[in-house]
Amino acid sequence: MRAFCRIVERGSIARAAEDLAVSPGLLSRELKLLETSLGCSLLSRTTRRMSLTGHGQIYYEDARQIIDDLARAEERVRAGAGVIGGLLRVNAPHSFGTTVLSATLPQFLARYPEVQLSLSFDDHVIDMIEGGFDLSIRIRAELPDSGIVARRIGGVRQGLFAAPAYLETRGSPTSPEELHAHDLVAYALSDTPGSWMLRGAERTEAVEISPRLRLGSSVVLRDMLVAGQGIGALPDFLSTPAVEAGRLMRVLPGWEMPERTIYAVTASRLGADAKTLAFIDFLRCVVSPHS
Numbered sequence: 001m002r003a004f005c006r007i008v009e010r011g012s013i014a015r016a017a018e019d020l021a022v023s024p025g026l027l028s029r030e031l032k033l034l035e036t037s038l039g040c041s042l043l044s045r046t047t048r049r050m051s052l053t054g055h056g057q058i059y060y061e062d063a064r065q066i067i068d069d070l071a072r073a074e075e076r077v078r079a080g081a082g083v084i085g086g087l088l089r090v091n092a093p094h095s096f097g098t099t100v101l102s103a104t105l106p107q108f109l110a111r112y113p114e115v116q117l118s119l120s121f122d123d124h125v126i127d128m129i130e131g132g133f134d135l136s137i138r139i140r141a142e143l144p145d146s147g148i149v150a151r152r153i154g155g156v157r158q159g160l161f162a163a164p165a166y167l168e169t170r171g172s173p174t175s176p177e178e179l180h181a182h183d184l185v186a187y188a189l190s191d192t193p194g195s196w197m198l199r200g201a202e203r204t205e206a207v208e209i210s211p212r213l214r215l216g217s218s219v220v221l222r223d224m225l226v227a228g229q230g231i232g233a234l235p236d237f238l239s240t241p242a243v244e245a246g247r248l249m250r251v252l253p254g255w256e257m258p259e260r261t262i263y264a265v266t267a268s269r270l271g272a273d274a275k276t277l278a279f280i281d282f283l284r285c286v287v288s289p290h291s
């Protein structure tokens with residue numbers, strides 16, 4: 001049942017086999033044995049795609065429910081015994097993963113030695129079920145997808161920054177309008193890639209930008225700013241260490257950018273088991289230790 005459900009959710013025997021740490025050939029044989037025992041085809045397969053048959057849809061829905069019920073039963077027993085364990089698959093943005101998570105994961109693993117962690121970094125919004133993830137960390141202004149359960153674990157402040165050498169050469173802008181005279185570096189996957197929203201004491205300004213550089217990684221963006229390539233927006237978990245080290249300076253400190261929210265997202269159908277909730281609580285303490 002688990003193998004069949006994983007094949008359906010991953011859309012590929014090869015990807016499912018990788019998740020389950022078995023060979024694609026073995027998984028194909030298991031699928032054939034299952035179909036033989038049931039006396040019908042569960043999957044319609046071509047060289048290009050795979051889809052559920054009518055019988056396969058019925059079997060998948062019931063099998064998924066059985067597996068979820070079994071997982072909850074196992075988690076209740078583990079929780080009653082004071083043990084949180086099992087494989088936890090987590091997806092997170094690259095910048096957040098390589099800075100915040102990489103520095104704190106050893107604490108989580110030490111606290112829960114029975115947990116095995118599989119961590120994937122991706123700045124694009126991914127399909128959790130297709131990707132086989134239990135939990136996804138997303139940093140966004142809002143989450144429009146109603147088919148997910150999102151738990152707030154903290155906020156992220158943003159600001160504009162540049163290297164001291166760049167500002168010494170080009171000067172520091174004193175108003176949002178003066179940004180047009182500077183080299184700008186922007187995050188390519190932003191919710192508003194063509195503008196920066198800046199809020200001052202008396203007004204809010206939407207600054208249309210024409211960046212010299214557009215980058216799909218906040219980490220690379222930070223490195224480009226440190227290298228003196230212009231002015232750009234960064235989240236505080238990336239900017240603060242660079243500012244404290246004297247590698248970056250705040251630009252237009254009297255103007256704030258919209259705060260973004262860090263969400264821990266689970267698929268509503270799968271819910272969240274004990275190990276997932278333990279990881280969410282751990283992240284909340286790391287990101288918002290005083291809340």
